[in-house]
Amino acid sequence: MKLLTKNTDYVVRALIVLAMKRGQFISAREISKSQNTPYQFLRQILQKLIQNKIVVSKEGIGGGVRIVKSPSKISVLELIEMFQGNLELSDCMFRNKICQNRKTCVLRPEIKRIENNVALEFSKITIEKLVKKIGEKDEKKLYRNR
Amino acid sequence: MKLLTKNTDYVVRALIVLAMKRGQFISAREISKSQNTPYQFLRQILQKLIQNKIVVSKEGIGGGVRIVKSPSKISVLELIEMFQGNLELSDCMFRNKICQNRKTCVLRPEIKRIENNVALEFSKITIEKLVKKIGEKDEKKLYRNR
C-alpha cells in the first residue's frame, strides 16, 4: 500500500523550498536541480499548484513561481487529494451477497473509519510544520557542533 | 488512495463464508456463486490461502476448501499483506537534497506514524469480528420484525 505517490512527494518538497523562500519567484529549473526532481514532471506539478492558487507564476527571464497561500494553511491532505484524487474509497466494497437484506456491509464501516483517521492525520501536517521541523533539526545540529 | 484491492475484498468475503461454515469443505464454485466473485480469480485467491495454511483443500467431487486457522486469528492486516504486499512504503521519500546533512527527513517520520496506525487498525479487524457483526445485524433485524 502506497500512501504517497511521487508527485505528492515532489510537490511537498517544492513547497518546502518555496515556503523557505517566500516572496521570491523561483524557477522550475532551480527547484528541479536543488531537489533532484525530473524537470518536466515538476513543471506539470507546478502548473497544478498555479491552477489551485497555491502559487502564482511569472513568465520570462527571472520568472518562476512564488508561494501565495500561507504555508500554515497548506496541508498534505489537500496535496494528496489534489494529486492522487479523493482519499475516499472509490467503489463500495461488500455491496453484494453477504450484505443483501442488510443494507450496510460489515467491512465498509471499518474501512471508512480508518480512512477518516488517515485523512485527519494528513490534514494536520502542514508545509509550515515541515519547514519548522527542518529548522529544529538545524538548531540541534548547531548545538551539537558547538 | 485505495486501501483495499479487489482480491482483498474477495478474500475477506470468502473467509467470512468459510468461517460461517467451519468444518465443511466448500467449493470455489459455490463461493463464487454465492458471493458474486469471478470464478477463476477466486480460485487463485483460494490457492494463496492454501499456501498460507489458512485453509486446506480437498480434490475431487465434494471437495473444496475448509478453514483451518481460527477466524479470531485471521486479521485483515495479514490478508492485505498477503494480497497487496507489505503495507510499508516501498521507497524512502525525502531522501534527497532537503534532507542532506540532516540524516533523517521531515515527512517520512510522519508518514511512518500514519502507516503504523493504519496497520494497527487493520490488525484489530479479524474474520471472527466481522462474522459477529453480521450476526448482530441479523439479531437486530429479527427484533425489529417481531
Add this chain to the structure above:
DNA sequence: CCTAACTGATACTAGTTTACTATCAGTTAT
C-alpha cells in the same frame, strides 16, 4: 471404471495508473 465435479499450476490479457519525456508557442529582462 467412467465421468462429472473438484483442485493444482501456470500462462495470457485488457485496461488503468504511475512516472515520466517531448514539443511548440508565447513572455520578458537585459
Add this chain to the structure above:
DNA sequence: ATAACTGATAGTAAACTAGTATCAGTTAGG
C-alpha cells in the same frame, strides 16, 4: 535579439489491477 522562463498538451514505457483460459491430475458415486 536572445536566453531564460511559463502555458498547454501530447506521447510513452513499465508496473499494477482485475481478471480469463487451459491443461493436468484427483476423487466420489453410479
